[in-house]
Amino acid sequence: MDLRRLRYFVAVAEARSIGKAAERLRMAQPPLSVQIRKLEAEIGAPLFRRGTRGMDLTEAGQALLTRASEAMALAADGVEAARAVAAGKRGRLSVGYMFVLANAMLPRLIPELRRSVPGVDLEFAELSASTREARLLDRSVTVALCMPAINHPEIQVARIGSQPLMLAMPIRSPLARLAAVPMARLQGRPLIALPPPEQDPASSAVAALLRRHQVVMPVVSRVETVHSAMSLVLAGEGLAIVPACARLGAPRGIVFRPLRDAADSIDIAVCWRRDSQSALISRFLKCAEKAVARL
């Protein structure tokens, strides 16, 4: 069964005439006549009654007409839907993000996305660094917001901003009186650390910072998330070195201070599989850049 034949058939049925339909289809009358007869031969029964004043559907033709129109509409809709998905105008966008970025970015990002890709179903999942990577690779998330970027051959990265590292401490800490804390003052103080670099690359930035300034801070606790780290800081367990955006959503009683002499910062990046839906991702990228611009 050929969809062109059905298209011709519907045109003839609507025009009630081969000649008129041929005109509308921008083709000559004889080939259309041939196609209709071929269709009738394929069906094995006449679809039209040939009168002297044009053509008229038989009952069999009527039965075919409704289905044929629907089939054509469905095929056209399928093409249209595929184009829309490819253009990033429809579909599903699943965003894996990390906890620290949630308060800072999502309130700006989500409305921006709804405006930019109104036909797309959005989905958000707070995921650990390793989970984000795994779920990007198996495509169960489309993009990930990472700090810092994921390093993997299949994964592409776009840096959309950066966050300076800041010292988080209880408000009653003596260091809290300083507007900026010199690196040397950290020597020997207890550190609340994130998982080691091989599990969470964010902590390697902190490690590098300390190493460069030859500062040693004993690790008194390792926690999974910045949120947990804040709790321990508040409890007086130690200090934490975290991206500035952790301030948003941090509990009262914790203050953040920049580190003097240390311009270290950590990249915020959007990560996605190289072979993913590029149009949708570039739209997401624009939104993410806007959301991060006024952090």
Next chain:
Amino acid sequence: MDLRRLRYFVAVAEARSIGKAAERLRMAQPPLSVQIRKLEAEIGAPLFRRGTRGMDLTEAGQALLTRASEAMALAADGVEAARAVAAGKRGRLSVGYMFVLANAMLPRLIPELRRSVPGVDLEFAELSASTREARLLDRSVTVALCMPAINHPEIQVARIGSQPLMLAMPIRSPLARLAAVPMARLQGRPLIALPPPEQDPASSAVAALLRRHQVVMPVVSRVETVHSAMSLVLAGEGLAIVPACARLGAPRGIVFRPLRDAADSIDIAVCWRRDSQSALISRFLKCAEKAVARL
């Protein structure tokens, strides 16, 4: 948009491989590869991710797949439906019948039809002779049961039986004592007649019968239907000459007697437009013949 391409696309999507799909489609791999790429070019976006171990649908491809399968199913269903209608296995059959035949034929005809054309919607309408003809011509009825047949160039006729003419009279009529009434005994008796031949051809058979036997019966009433005639006969208004099947459904108090020396009968015929659905009609014809066989 070509349905073959969609067919190929669905095959490749299901096989997750061009080579496998080509095998299933009984064709070589390269042309299938070309067709898929043409489809992608038409859509304007890749529908598959080419991996080293086969093909995998992109999101756009998934959007197309569902619609494409449905469209194919609809097209196939359309062809199938058209064939079924043409074969008389589905569709609508509207039967125009006349009152006298209702009691005699419908109880046998309807079950016969339901058995013979189970997928067809049946419709029955009791119609006068002129209405039957008009509605056959405008196709609002498919077939008509007539007595006698309709005579019109566009209308085809099949004789399926005949009914002898009988004399209908009140049971207390003196003629009722005879097993068969000689034509001569009708001379001068009052006749309840149907509309004149130009309106109802049935009455021309009666007129011809009387003329041939040189019998004159004054027409005391003209009625539209045999049913009305029976009422007047019962009331003692006069006699009626009607097809034998009028006995069925006639009120008590009326008796029917054959006419001696007169083998006149009137044909029962099925009538339909020459260009109507032949398969359905020939099935109807078989059923009608069976229904009339044991009258």
Next chain:
DNA sequence: GCCAACCCATACGTTTTCGGTATGCCAATG
């Protein structure tokens, strides 16, 4: 009552498209 107009069907030559074979390219595998 004949001629013109209309509409569909047929015939034939041309062009487009499709399918098959041969082959190349790339990546994964052993």
Next chain:
DNA sequence: CATTGGCATACCGAAAACGTATGGGTTGGC
């Protein structure tokens, strides 16, 4: 490093579709 598996490309022959020209049947007007 060679082999295998899978898709892409190139080229050729075959089939299908389109256009032009034309025939045939019916309607409607002069």
